[in-house]
Amino acid sequence: MTETTITQNGEAVIRRNKKTDLKELLMKIVFIIAAVCFIAAVLIICLFIFMQAVPAIAEIGFFKFLFGTEWKPSDTNPKFGIATMIVGSCYVTAGALVLGVPVGFLTAVFMARYCPKPLYRVMKPVTNILAGIPSIVYGYFGLTVIVPLVRRTFGGSGSSILTASIILAIMILPTIISVSENAIRAVPKSYYEGAVALGATKERAIFCTEVPAAKSGIVTSIILGLGRVIGETMAVVMIAGNQPQFPSSITDGVRTMTANIVLELGYATDLHRGALIATAAVLFVFILLITMLIALVRRKAK
Amino acid sequence: MKKLLLAILTVALACGIGFAAVGCSEEAMSDTISVITREDGSGTRGAFVELTGVQAEVDGEKVDRTTTSAEVANSTSVVIQKVKDNKSAIGYVSLGSLTDDIKAVPYEGVQASVENIKNGTYKLSRPFNVAYKADNDNATLADFLKYIKSDEAKTIIESEGYIGPESTQAYTKPETAPTEELVINGSSSVHPLMEKLVAAYCTASGVAASKIKLGYNDSTSGMNGAMNGTYDLGMASRELKAAEAEALTGYVLATDGIAVVVNKSNPVESLTKDQISKIYIGEAKKWSDVGVDVNEAK
Numbered sequence: 248m249t250e251t252t253i254t255q256n257g258e259a260v261i262r263r264n265k266k267t268d269l270k271e272l273l274m275k276i277v278f279i280i281a282a283v284c285f286i287a288a289v290l291i292i293c294l295f296i297f298m299q300a301v302p303a304i305a306e307i308g309f310f311k312f313l314f315g316t317e318w319k320p321s322d323t324n325p326k327f328g329i330a331t332m333i334v335g336s337c338y339v340t341a342g343a344l345v346l347g348v349p350v351g352f353l354t355a356v357f358m359a360r361y362c363p364k365p366l367y368r369v370m371k372p373v374t375n376i377l378a379g380i381p382s383i384v385y386g387y388f389g390l391t392v393i394v395p396l397v398r399r400t401f402g403g404s405g406s407s408i409l410t411a412s413i414i415l416a417i418m419i420l421p422t423i424i425s426v427s428e429n430a431i432r433a434v435p436k437s438y439y440e441g442a443v444a445l446g447a448t449k450e451r452a453i454f455c456t457e458v459p460a461a462k463s464g465i466v467t468s469i470i471l472g473l474g475r476v477i478g479e480t481m482a483v484v485m486i487a488g489n490q491p492q493f494p495s496s497i498t499d500g501v502r503t504m505t506a507n508i509v510l511e512l513g514y515a516t517d518l519h520r521g522a523l524i525a526t527a528a529v530l531f532v533f534i535l536l537i538t539m540l541i542a543l544v545r546r547k548a549k
Numbered sequence: 550m551k552k553l554l555l556a557i558l559t560v561a562l563a564c565g566i567g568f569a570a571v572g573c574s575e576e577a578m579s580d581t582i583s584v585i586t587r588e589d590g591s592g593t594r595g596a597f598v599e600l601t602g603v604q605a606e607v608d609g610e611k612v613d614r615t616t617t618s619a620e621v622a623n624s625t626s627v628v629i630q631k632v633k634d635n636k637s638a639i640g641y642v643s644l645g646s647l648t649d650d651i652k653a654v655p656y657e658g659v660q661a662s663v664e665n666i667k668n669g670t671y672k673l674s675r676p677f678n679v680a681y682k683a684d685n686d687n688a689t690l691a692d693f694l695k696y697i698k699s700d701e702a703k704t705i706i707e708s709e710g711y712i713g714p715e716s717t718q719a720y721t722k723p724e725t726a727p728t729e730e731l732v733i734n735g736s737s738s739v740h741p742l743m744e745k746l747v748a749a750y751c752t753a754s755g756v757a758a759s760k761i762k763l764g765y766n767d768s769t770s771g772m773n774g775a776m777n778g779t780y781d782l783g784m785a786s787r788e789l790k791a792a793e794a795e796a797l798t799g800y801v802l803a804t805d806g807i808a809v810v811v812n813k814s815n816p817v818e819s820l821t822k823d824q825i826s827k828i829y830i831g832e833a834k835k836w837s838d839v840g841v842d843v844n845e846a847k
Contacts, residue, residue, distance in 0.1 A: 320589045321613050322612050402579065485627060514588075
């Protein structure tokens, strides 16, 4: 009797295990497929970019391409130098971060710790709406409102680094605000309470204990913003002026790498197309470097 | 605390309104020209630099001399918007997309209009020619020629922003679609339009798309190929030269006109080819360099 029950029980257990095993295996396969799809997508994109970029760069010459200051694709003897665009992308990105990060960070602190409830109920959806506006709409807004404003206030034609920076700063606000806000909210209440108990004011408690504790989240929000700025295309192409030149002031126009690609890809053939894809490859390497650099900084901070 | 908050919000709002008010105030026309061009590879830019002499031959190589400080707009509508907003801007658009918001500058004293292009006085235009050997008995060519002289083709030509041919007739589908291969090649400026026409022709006539080999290089190669029989139909974005006109039968498929545009308040009355190319090369940076007094701006 006892034996049989044991065997019955044992059998029953084994049977159930088989069923769950099968289910588990099935789900494992589903997850693996999902992961493989994702990795394949990244790899295919990389492969596609570099397969077209490498021959083009080889034909143009690595240094001529990266450090060449002339971009004249339609001449009989074309010149493909993207130094001006690398500089352009850097200026616009720096400008957007200088304008966007302080505003975004302080708004996040405000929303996490100071905002009265009724105002928060308005502000939260507003930031979400801001995140959902298509970039072409930002571009058009920039073209019709910010460009004339900059022209009237600072002179020049209005399409400039400054204009692009302002629009891009607005575009990264939602990312910075929501990610930073979540990071600040995630800090345990005891940090704040402890600081206040030791006699710190509210401001001191927030900025000297909570913010440092939320540092990694805030840095992440800035990286996400940086990624968006450097990759942004449609808005920038409408307002940055797109001149392939080294700017001498922030009211001069520049061409970013993304703008260069979108401007000419429609017409480009042969080497010209290769040079544009190679620009994308440079952009790719740029983003890779930035991500790695930030990871390094964060690891050191820990 | 709440009062402080309210105060800060009020100040911010006031600043915003103040900034907007500055933005809305009437601005004077600046003497510095804001030069607006199109992106490299654009057909409009290609025609513009060629016709105004911005593109020059240096040591036998074509060089687009457009100044790097010229703003690059990625579409006609962006050019129009920028010229509309900026009193000291100059740009160019194809004649078909000219609107009332901006002012077309007379070129060499001639107003930009379809009539002036047709009677040949407005020089900032170029014909899109196709040419073929009169004794070519390719059946597909004959039918395709009928199609590009049709009302349907004219609609396509005009929707692409070009000036269509004057007289057209209706196209009738042949009872049996011709199966001979048709080779078309030539000007890269005519190519985009030809691509549209070929696609529409294949649907209209039932000719298999694989039977039409469309490619592009340049006008002269297109004409030479048509003369030596490599191509059945050559494309040229210029007038036919005497030798070409003698050997080939030409047909003006469309005319591409370009208008140089400025803001409505700009007092400029006319610009010459030389002045325009100086502006675009970057030799003339101020309106006063081309004889325009900004104080007369409306």
